[in-house]
Amino acid sequence: MTRLIFLGPPGAGKGTQAQELAKTHAIPHISTGDILRVAVSQKTDLGLKAGAYMDAGDLVPDALIMEMVRDRLLQADTLSGWLLDGFPRTVAQATFLSRLLQEINQSCDSVINFDVPDEMLVERLLARGRKDDNEDVIRNRLEVYRRQTAPLIDFYQSQQLLVTVDGSQSIEEVAAQLTNAIQ
Numbered sequence: 627m628t629r630l631i632f633l634g635p636p637g638a639g640k641g642t643q644a645q646e647l648a649k650t651h652a653i654p655h656i657s658t659g660d661i662l663r664v665a666v667s668q669k670t671d672l673g674l675k676a677g678a679y680m681d682a683g684d685l686v687p688d689a690l691i692m693e694m695v696r697d698r699l700l701q702a703d704t705l706s707g708w709l710l711d712g713f714p715r716t717v718a719q720a721t722f723l724s725r726l727l728q729e730i731n732q733s734c735d736s737v738i739n740f741d742v743p744d745e746m747l748v749e750r751l752l753a754r755g756r757k758d759d760n761e762d763v764i765r766n767r768l769e770v771y772r773r774q775t776a777p778l779i780d781f782y783q784s785q786q787l788l789v790t791v792d793g794s795q796s797i798e799e800v801a802a803q804l805t806n807a808i809q
């Protein structure tokens with residue numbers, strides 16, 4: 627049983643590593659960004675509400691994200707474990723998740739903190755070229771990360787759940803660090 631949270635700034639490589647790890651551990655890869663992008667493309671209620679925040683590089687309001695994650699974690703495939711990628715991103719979301727997990731009698735094994743210097747993040751994001759990867763929006767997303775998400779490093783450190791990996795290394799090297807970290 628593997629239950630993990632991937633924490634880190636945009637461009638840190640969370641998604642790439644999450645895809646592989648979820649495959650090898652046969653657990654669902656739950657990316658809130660991916661779920662939101664599907665909602666936007668399908669023009670669902672959630673998508674219509676979330677789109678403008680995402681385009682600006684701002685966080686989608688907590689209440690919308692919490693409802694979305696609650697629905698997802700109550701689906702049957704999560705009984706074999708899960709990997710949360712890009713959630714939680716605020717202290718309020720993290721507190722919500724702790725309560726939700728308590729309620730469904732689950733606990734998180736580890737929170738993996740992807741550490742990558744800012745210059746490298748900007749470089750990687752510009753190379754990726756997603757809709758929200760232009761320079762102004764990138765700058766805002768990094769600022770939002772620092773202000774709203776980085777406090778979660780202390781939050782999970784104080785719960786002794788935090789493991790930091792050096793995300794500046796190659797994909798293979800980061801994967802090897804992860805394998806060590808979650809044993």
Ligand code: AMP
Pocket residue numbers: 636658659660662679680681683684685686687691711712713714715719758767
């Ligand atoms: P990501 O693919 O994780 O980089 O997410 C893309 C965008 O989706 C972010 O810039 C936010 O606008 C939104 N988003 C994804 N996850 C969350 C979250 N946990 N809380 C708030 N907004 C989120």
